[in-house]
Amino acid sequence: MSEKHSYDRGHFLRNAGLTFAAAQLAMIGPASAQISKIVAANVPPAKPGTHTSFDSLKQIDAGLLNIGYAEAGPADGTPVILLHGWPYDIHSYVDVAPLLAAQGYRVIVPYLRGYGSTRFLSKDTFRNAQQSVVALDVLNLMDALKIKKAIIGGFDWGSRTADIVAALWPNRCAGLVSVSGYLLTTPAAQQAPLPPKAELGWWYQYYFSTERGVRGYAEYTHDFNKQIWEIVSPTWHFDDATYDRTAAAFKNPDHVAIAIHDYRWRLGLAKGEAKYDGIEQQIAQLPVIGVPTITIASDFDGPNKSGTAYRNKFTGKYAHRVLNGIGHNVPQEDPQAFAQAVVDVDGFTS
Numbered sequence: 278m279s280e281k282h283s284y285d286r287g288h289f290l291r292n293a294g295l296t297f298a299a300a301q302l303a304m305i306g307p308a309s310a311q312i313s314k315i316v317a318a319n320v321p322p323a324k325p326g327t328h329t330s331f332d333s334l335k336q337i338d339a340g341l342l343n344i345g346y347a348e349a350g351p352a353d354g355t356p357v358i359l360l361h362g363w364p365y366d367i368h369s370y371v372d373v374a375p376l377l378a379a380q381g382y383r384v385i386v387p388y389l390r391g392y393g394s395t396r397f398l399s400k401d402t403f404r405n406a407q408q409s410v411v412a413l414d415v416l417n418l419m420d421a422l423k424i425k426k427a428i429i430g431g432f433d434w435g436s437r438t439a440d441i442v443a444a445l446w447p448n449r450c451a452g453l454v455s456v457s458g459y460l461l462t463t464p465a466a467q468q469a470p471l472p473p474k475a476e477l478g479w480w481y482q483y484y485f486s487t488e489r490g491v492r493g494y495a496e497y498t499h500d501f502n503k504q505i506w507e508i509v510s511p512t513w514h515f516d517d518a519t520y521d522r523t524a525a526a527f528k529n530p531d532h533v534a535i536a537i538h539d540y541r542w543r544l545g546l547a548k549g550e551a552k553y554d555g556i557e558q559q560i561a562q563l564p565v566i567g568v569p570t571i572t573i574a575s576d577f578d579g580p581n582k583s584g585t586a587y588r589n590k591f592t593g594k595y596a597h598r599v600l601n602g603i604g605h606n607v608p609q610e611d612p613q614a615f616a617q618a619v620v621d622v623d624g625f626t627s
Contacts (some may be wrong), residue, residue, distance in 0.1 A: 278356055280463040300549045320376055320620055322506045323483055324612040326519060331386070336394060340417030341402050345394030346387040350378030355451075356424045357619055358415065362433020364410045364502035366392050366526035368519075369432070372612035380620055387418055387429075389434065391535025393526040404531050406539035407549035408462065409556040412441040419449060419515075431452035432573075432607050436540070437461065444564045445556065452622035453570040454615070456607045457578055458597075459587035463561045464545035481505065485540045495533045499524050509577055510604025537598060569625035571618045576600070594625040 305511055331347035347367050351502075359370045367386045374384045388395040388410060397404070415438060419427060428451050431439040443450040444461065470476070481501075485488035494501055503520055506513075517523035526532075541547035549557065570591045572580040579589075583596035598618065600611055608615040 285303070285426075306588065313453070320380070320613055320617040322490055323372055323376055323616070325372060325610060325612060327517075328375060329518075329522065331367070331371065332376060333372065337385055337418070337421045339421035340397060340414060342414060343418070344387050344398045344414070344418055344421075346418070348386075349384040350376040350382050351558060352383060353495075354378075354381045354383035355623065356419075356422075356427035357384045358419070358427045358429045359384065359386045359608070360429065360431035360435030360436045360438050361386075361389060361392070361413070362431070362437075363409070363539070364505050364523075364527065365433065365609075366523045368523045368526075368568050369609045370612075371605055371609070373608045373616045375422075376612060376616035377619055380616075382428075384504075385418070385422065386494055387415075387527060388415055388526060388529075389438075390407040391531045392529050394488070394528065396424060397531060402563075403550060404538060405550055405553075406535045407542045407553060407557070408437055408441060409553045409560065410550075411438045412445070413553075415426065415439075415442055416446065416449060423483055424450070426451045428452040428623055429456070430608075432456035433605065441560060443568045445463060445569070447566075447568050450568045452619075452626060453566065453568050454573065454606075454618045454622055456568065456573045456575070456615075458572040458574070458584055459566070459590040461563055462543060464556070465561070467543050468545065482540045482544060485537050486544060486546055491533070493536055494537065498527045498533065500618045505520070506606070511612060512602055513604050513610050515605065522553050522585055537566055565590050565592045567591075569594045569622050571596045571622045573600060573615070574609075575600045575603040575605065575607055577603075596621070 331349065332534060333348045333350055336343055336345050351626065352402065359373065361367060361369045366474045367388055370386045373501045377384045391406065415429070426449055429439040429442055430453070432546055436455045436457055439453055442462050485494065501526065506515065506520060508597055538547055542549055544605060570593060572591070574584055574597065582599055598614070600614055
């Protein structure tokens with residue numbers, strides 16, 4: 278279905294809209310105190326913000342893109358692909374990657390289309406951000422790097438993308454770590470209204486649906502996205518330098534177009550491309566995920582923190598972990614817990 282491959286296989290749980298209700302909940306101590314009871318001790322403690330950069334940044338042509346990515350760990354290690362979301366970038370994993378590399382994993386952290394040094398190979402390619410296309414980007418990256426199978430982890434757009442790969446191409450996914458659980462969506466499912474408090478959590482999507490919103494996001498990208506960070510991670514006291522390292526990725530010439538198309542497409546306000554309809558139809562069936570999986574919930578998930586809403590979507594070996602006192606950017610706020618989940622899900626296959 279991509280320009281490079283023909284794949285024969287091919288609701289966003291709107292829990293993110295409940296973020297703001299979750300922010301009103303009492304925080305139950307530091308995340309590290311909660312996690313110590315549920316994870317093994319083989320990933321050492323890691324202070325968030327210990328690392329500020331990656332040792333190795335590379336570029337490779339993959340499908341429609343020239344993808345920028347960070348790499349860490351031995352070349353012959355078990356591959357782990359870590360996916361960021363909006364409005365974030367590869368620095369969400371700047372502390373996770375060295376933890377996993379020290380465990381012997383080959384860690385790949387790509388900039389999604391519209392971020393950082395990732396570029397479209399052709400100026401004529403439609404700047405499409407529908408969910409199937411972003412998932413195909415991951416498969417094309419794996420092919421370009423000659424990776425047959427990888428553990429895939431992510432949050433936000435990254436969780437949704439990892440979930441799709443695990444659901445439709447399980448032969449390429451050795452294990453899954455998914456923050457906020459099962460995030461497959463369809464524009465049709467997005468038409469159902471939510472209670473007012475939940476709808477408040479989606480304010481930026483409605484803003485992006487207007488031409489004023491497009492102009493506003495283009496003009497104030499830096500401040501807009503910083504406000505999102507503050508809202509969805511209310512207890513994470515990041516400094517300006519931490520934010521600015523990621524904000525540099527928003528200067529990508531396609532960033533605004535990709536972000537706006539993604540959210541408009543979800544609401545049925547922008548069209549995708551017909552050549553991906555087959556994959557979207559498979560996603561619309563909300564297929565179960567059978568690969569070994571660990572889902573992670575944080576305060577961002579509000580009433581869905583327990584994971585019961587999506588438990589039946591995972592049919593393989595499975596565990597669910599709750600991080601109290603942590604916001605949406607789980608790998609950057611608690612890198613040890615995220616890295617441990619990757620190590621543990623790898624252990625599910627042994």
